[in-house]
Amino acid sequence: MDIDEHDHVIEVTDLRRVYGGGFEAVRGISFHVKHGEVFALLGTNGAGKTSTVELLEGLAAPASGRVRVLGHDPHAEREAVRPRTGVMLQEGGFPSELTVAETARMWAGCVSGARPPRDVLALVGLERRGGVRVKQLSGGERRRLDLALALLGDPEVLFLDEPTTGLDAEGRQDTWELVSALRDAGTTVLLTTHYLEEAEGLADRLAILHEGRIAAAGTPAEVTAAQPSRISFELPAGYFLGDLPPLAALGVCGHETTGRVVRLRTRALQRTATELLLWARHAGVELSGLDARSASLEEAFLGIAREAAAPRDKEHAA
């Protein structure tokens, strides 16, 4: 069965992966990725990202649940799916004695309808490194070569497992621009990353995995909106936290102080900021260094990891 562009390009339903010895690395996750979307899988080390992506790539069969890529089972119907997908594994294994150009040509020989190797090397900024042996490339350059090979077949769906690990800031930026351009051209991209700003800037939607389960999912804005916003400021000399109106009445759900610096957490940023500023005006107080902001994805990620770990800590304490 083929799909049209309105359907989900990737569909994952109640997916489980169990390794030999019985360890359950993926514990019943469900999500979908639409045509032309960039979808990011996030999570701490060992959360199950690579275990999931490998199932989507058809490298292993799930213990249970269902995966569909472009309407097919990527494991059982590998020949229908593989030519239409590009895969960048977490660790590429290239023959180290071949040059960059030889590697790309060799790989192109395995891909039906491959793009000219020179073109994909240019896309990732390796056009001048064609004559260099793979063993002489830096870690970042190898990641770029990995990405170039994934693009050889002009894939409809691209799986990128930590595509920017080891890249410097400029290389990361270049990769983000390339992924955005691919998305704009209609490629569907599923990536894993540890760089939260990468997911925040690049992903249309994301899921945060924790111990094999999805702990949060949605657009970056939806995931961060579920976390408290922050307001920080410094009180003038002679003022203390107790001089503020009752914090609960301001909508504050948590606070810390360091000397005269106050940090408030709130789920009602506008209300708390307004009440605080009204109090400051009334009291004739200047709140120096005043800063009010929604949670970043990084704060949301850390908050979710803490929340997800909390029930387990309680169990251990019991």
Ligand SMILES: Nc1ncnc2c1ncn2[C@@H]1O[C@H](COP(=O)(O)OP(=O)(O)OP(=O)(O)O)[C@@H](O)[C@H]1O
């Ligand atoms: N072949 C394997 N056999 C047994 N356990 C495995 C195997 N591969 C991975 N695991 C375990 O499965 C869990 C999930 O691993 P996975 O590599 O999917 O995590 P990840 O989220 O990709 O982590 P990282 O961010 O470190 O790459 C980990 O506890 C890992 O030790």
